[in-house]
Amino acid sequence: MKYTGLISKTLGALALIALFLYCSSQSGGTGDTGGTQTYTLTLTLEQPTNASGNPLASGKPVYGKLVAGSGTYTDPALYSGYTVFPSGSGTATMTITGITNGTYTGHLMIDINGNADTNNPLPDTGDYGTSSPTITISSNISDTVHAEAWIKI
Numbered sequence: 001m002k003y004t005g006l007i008s009k010t011l012g013a014l015a016l017i018a019l020f021l022y023c024s025s026q027s028g029g030t031g032d033t034g035g036t037q038t039y040t041l042t043l044t045l046e047q048p049t050n051a052s053g054n055p056l057a058s059g060k061p062v063y064g065k066l067v068a069g070s071g072t073y074t075d076p077a078l079y080s081g082y083t084v085f086p087s088g089s090g091t092a093t094m095t096i097t098g099i100t101n102g103t104y105t106g107h108l109m110i111d112i113n114g115n116a117d118t119n120n121p122l123p124d125t126g127d128y129g130t131s132s133p134t135i136t137i138s139s140n141i142s143d144t145v146h147a148e149a150w151i152k153i
């Protein structure tokens with residue numbers, strides 16, 4: 001048949017369009033912008049504790065950020081998060097959304113003395129920080145920061 005080839009090409013093109021539309025509709029993800037896949041980092045934060053196990057950050061704000069590559073805590077945040085520890089001994093949850101595929105360094109700090117600039121929060125003496133892990137994001141990630149991970153600055 002003369003038209004068979006044309007019909008199968010047309011069907012093939014329609015299938016490609018359908019596949020494209022399907023893929024476009026699958027790029028969902030929180031914070032998705034313009035079809036670029038993004039991911040969410042969810043951290044459960046335990047409070048630092050004293051030798052008796054009492055919480056040391058009750059009601060205190062926590063700032064987190066991801067910086068490019070192996071960047072330091074003074075580098076600008078590509079992505080940032082904020083939460084507050086509850087009163088008492090509870091944990092806090094920090095959610096950082098809209099992260100694109102890549103390798104970052106994560107920085108966390110508890111502003112114990114409440115003097116951080118909320119636009120560019122940096123730790124000072126008496127605050128708590130953590131070691132700064134390399135974080136490779138290629139999916140949604142959930143992790144826990146344990147009480148022992150906090151270091152007094």
Ligand SMILES: [Ca+2]
Binds near residue numbers: 110114115124127
């Ligand atoms: Ca501070």
